[in-house]
Amino acid sequence: MVSLDIDAVFKALADPSRRRLLDRLCAENGQTLTALTKNLQMTRQAVAKHLTILEAANLVSTVWRGREKLHYLNPVPIHEIHDRWIGKFERQRLRALHDLKRKLEGREDG
Amino acid sequence: MDKPEFVYVTYILSTPEKVWNALVDGEVTKQYWFRRKNASDWKVGSKWEHQDYDNPATVDIVGKVVESVPPRRLVITWALPADAASDEKHSRVTFEIEPFNETVRLKVTHDRLEPGSDMLRDISNGWPVVLSSLKTFLETGQPMPMATRRTTHPPE
Numbered sequence: 001m002v003s004l005d006i007d008a009v010f011k012a013l014a015d016p017s018r019r020r021l022l023d024r025l026c027a028e029n030g031q032t033l034t035a036l037t038k039n040l041q042m043t044r045q046a047v048a049k050h051l052t053i054l055e056a057a058n059l060v061s062t063v064w065r066g067r068e069k070l071h072y073l074n075p076v077p078i079h080e081i082h083d084r085w086i087g088k089f090e091r092q093r094l095r096a097l098h099d100l101k102r103k104l105e106g107r108e109d110g
Numbered sequence: 111m112d113k114p115e116f117v118y119v120t121y122i123l124s125t126p127e128k129v130w131n132a133l134v135d136g137e138v139t140k141q142y143w144f145r146r147k148n149a150s151d152w153k154v155g156s157k158w159e160h161q162d163y164d165n166p167a168t169v170d171i172v173g174k175v176v177e178s179v180p181p182r183r184l185v186i187t188w189a190l191p192a193d194a195a196s197d198e199k200h201s202r203v204t205f206e207i208e209p210f211n212e213t214v215r216l217k218v219t220h221d222r223l224e225p226g227s228d229m230l231r232d233i234s235n236g237w238p239v240v241l242s243s244l245k246t247f248l249e250t251g252q253p254m255p256m257a258t259r260r261t262t263h264p265p266e
Contacts, residue, residue, distance in 0.1 A: 079238040
């Protein structure tokens with residue numbers, strides 16, 4: 001079950017183990033549960049549980065290749081967070097620049 | 111089956127028809143996809159081009175339509191214009207559109223990319239920007255300002 005709630009994204013990102021799993025997918029995309037469990041101080045069950053939470057937050061997407069389930073980093077929700085706040089700041093900056101340009105060009109009523 | 115290099119998913123409050131249309135209608139793509147026009151008749155075997163909307167002779171990406179099942183599934187190849195004639199240099203993009211509760215699940219799978227290529231790097235920067243811009247555009251009618259300008263690459 002995927003939650004469309006932005007809370008799910010922040011809750012999923014709030015855990016250092018889950019961020020570490022995302023780091024591992026960022027380094028190598030498309031890994032199986034077995035590959036992801038290697039060299040981690042976590043049980044397979046714990047990794048599986050974290051992946052379920054990441055998948056529910058839509059931070060991890062999956063595809064089946066034969067009987068293997070491959071996990072991918074899905075940064076789209078992180079981009080939505082970027083768009084929601086950073087994008088807005090950029091708009092304001094552009095407006096400020098636009099106002100400055102009008103002032104310098106002597107067109108106050110522009 | 112190849113192991114895809116990228117698998118992106120976004121959930122959009124919209125209908126499969128609108129999401130499909132947003133991928134294939136150049137008048138819509140220009141509003142959220144860096145002012146680019148996706149041009150084709152979208153029939154299997156046809157060519158498609160990713161053009162600069164204001165200057166259609168400028169083409170960034172070319173390819174062929176492999177599968178076209180509106181409004182559910184679109185598979186296209188993806189290459190630089192210089193590589194248009196070399197099929198082995200075409201990567202492949204699959205768009206899967208599925209109703210999901212009250213929303214639409216759009217899954218974009220990109221595979222057959224050359225390891226270490228510029229294309230692979232650009233793709234990994236590009237899809238998340240394009241997909242979140244598409245979602246915002248369909249849900250609010252307003253594109254993200256950074257995705258309406260013409261840029262070769264998405265902003266850092």
